[in-house]
Amino acid sequence: MKNKVAITGNEAVAQAMKQINPDVVAAYPITPQTEVVQIFSSFVSNGQVDTEFVTVESEHSAMSAAIGASAAGARAMTATSSQGLALMFEMVYIASSLRLPIVFPVVNRALSGPINIHCDHSDAMGIKDSGVIQLFSENAQEAYDNMIQAVRIAEHPDVLLPVSVNFDGFITSHALDVLEVLDDDTVKSFVGRYQPEEYLLDAKNPVSMGNFDMYDFYFEHKRQQVAAMEAAKKVIEEVGKEYEAISGRKYGLIDAYRLEDAEMAVVVLNSAAGSAKGVVDELREKGMKVGVLKPRAFRPFPFEAVQEALKKVKAVAVLDRAETFSTLGGPMFADVRTALYDLKNDIKVVNYVYGLGGRDLRLEDVEKVFGDLADIIKTGRADKFVNYLGLRE
């Protein structure tokens, strides 16, 4: 049954959490995530979910409580943004290394300072090396769909890793959007009942988790996490196919938009991909061969899919909504450039850092990027490979 509704991204995600009906949610409010847990807590007090809602005193405690609940055998969730994720940082590594399938929305917001509450991806990029799966969402529909799929991805026996579902603060979280929600029974049967293979409250099969792990074993356990990430690529695609069967919406590792015959491509995460697609449609009408690549999974990084989608283009612009301060551009730029290096096709790859602290990415900005790429193809030169888009120079 198709059910079209007009709700915000935060409402959509809270709705997904209600339909998933997790055993435990432990969260602390932070702008722009607040509504997610505020709305969800009303579901708890109205008896619409069976969830044990833990009102913790910080995000460090939120993830700690989710870890304890998940290790005990519960389907556990939390949710956060920005400074909250930064405070949670230590426990995020514990969750992934203990291999606990905790699902948590991250409503992307800039990190202080100077203090700012608006969208960029600095918060998410802080945990890109933590062993957590990171899914990104273009709009409220994708945030809703990703939440439901995240449960299946996280709990798959080959994966068993936390999954963070990212969507843009305010742009997606607070804007009213029209989307299709599934009915409760469909979601319930899709996510299934959580049956952990091992858990602390299983008295018949005792297990000790979080053990001391010295130089003689730690390295091997890190290698296991890499294998789980590798397996996650396949699982993300398979769960996407199953989800398509119940929703009619396609989900894979990447979203390749009009790239089949493209000469120029923009690679961009989250809501900005929507703006880029609009510009691509306009430029296509003018005869320019342009396209957009939107990675849906950023961790694991789907480099095989990125190579396949971009192997025929001549110039690529990677748009990063975060700085690394390495002086070598943004975080996604490094990954995309590395993925394309071995193709030896002399694809020119340049970087644009944009939208920090919530600055708008205007359509003219994207047009300018494609104009620059056309110049690079014409001259065969890309001298300045790190650029700032929409900055007052």
Place this chain on the structure above:
Amino acid sequence: MTPFNRNFGQGRNTKAVRLDMNWKELTKAGNIYEPGNAATYETGDWRTIRPVWNKDRCIHCLICWRYCPDASIISTDGKFDSFDYKHCKGCGICASVCPVHAIDMFSEDEIDRREEARKNEE
């Protein structure tokens, strides 16, 4: 769905991990499935000072046996028997609680040096 490839954790039924196990054989995330497994992990090589029993002074009160945090005092028939040097970490609590000073702590380095000197004499 493809069948699970289980790329880790084949050691689910492993009673004790061994140093020659590779990453595929070791348990997932270092989980331990055998209760009372501490005995399989020998912590004796952490020790820098060694407790030594003075047989003549010992009154076999077994206060050391009660206090030892690593169950490394071995008693037989209600009497002090020996130290379990494979697990004793050398914390010195036994020497400190002994009411008759029947346990002395010696530096492991000093013991090594003496043993080497004795070997050289032979």
